[in-house]
Amino acid sequence: QRLFKTYIVRLFKQCKSLLSLFINLTHPYLRKCQERGDLVQPVVFSSVVLLxxxxxxxxxxxxxxxxxxxxxTALNWYFINLNQPMRARHCKTCEHCVRRFDHHCPWIDNCVGERNHKWFLLYLCVQFVAVSWGLQASSGVVFAPTWQQWFSQNRFLLGAFAVTAVFSVVVLLLLCIHLFLASVNSTTWEFMSRQRIVYLKHCDSEENPFDRGVFCNLWHFCCVCGTVAWERIYVRRTNGAK
Structure with a gap:
């Protein structure tokens, strides 16, 4: 219980810092919307951040x-290698074997695997909308007669704007990468460590035994819940290729 409470507190602090950045960055923009009597954009933006x-x-x-x-555990490592399902991998940080392992994300302090990968992708989509919307804070820049005064009055806003711009680029890259991986039914681990994975190192460099076409891959990724017996798909595809 103590570890769980510590984990929740850490998550809360991360979310609090992110919300503080959004609020401080977008306050001038939201205030202008309020002055114009436009309450739709502030409500929608707040809903996106909350989501x-x-x-x-x-x-x-x-x-x-x-x-x-x-x-x-370190004592049953041999047991894990013999019994873990195909596409699963042992995460040393979580100390568990994860089905359809993608990667361990330090930002969420959790693995991305078969059950939460679609939610992770949805989170990236919503996060990109939120941070991109935050870039509209440039409308809150205050003008001044000299550049020294201008920089002094806008330095915090410029710093927050730069951080948000960097976040936007990073989130966009991650979003594009995971959309591509979902469309070809692959994972970050499989894509980066192909030559070290037993069931892939004997395949051609462009061959993916789990790829069933973009439409089927995306439908399965987004709509199918539960675990999948990847061993059956692998055997069926590899035998069919022969």
């Missing part, structure tokens, strides 16, 4: 697809 926070807690706290009968 982003809720999704953050969702992907952070939910089970990514732990293989409970192969819980990871």
């Amino acid at each position: 982003s926070v809720l999704l953050y807690f969702t992907v952070s706290l939910m089970d990514p697809g732990f293989v409970l009968d192969a819980a990871a």
Whole structure:
């Protein structure tokens, strides 16, 4: 219980810092909307930020697809290698074997796997909308007669704007990468470590035994819940290729 409370407090602090950045950055923009009598944009923006926070807690706290009968410890490592499902991998940070392992994300302090990968992608989409919307804070720049006064009055806003711009680029890159991986039914681990994975290192460099076409891959990624017996798909595709 103590570890769980510490984990929740840490998540809350991360969300609080992100919300503070958004509020300070977008306050001039939201204030102008209020002065114009436009309450729709502030309400929509606040809803997007709230949804982003809720999704953050969702992907952070939910089970990514732990293989409970192969819980990871240093003593049963050999047992894990013999019994872990295909496309699963042992995460040293979480100390569990994760189904369809993608990566361990330090930002959410959790693995991204078979059960929460779609929610992680949705979180990236909403997060990109939120941080991109925050870039409109440039409308809150205060003009001054000299550049020294201008910089002094706008330095915090410029700093927050630069941080938000960097966040936007990073989130956009991650979003594009994971959309591509979902469309070809691959994972970050498989894409980066192909030559070291037993079931992939014998395949051609462009061959993916789990790829069933973009439409089927995306439909399965977004709409199908539960675990998948990837061993059956792998055997069927590899035997069909022969």
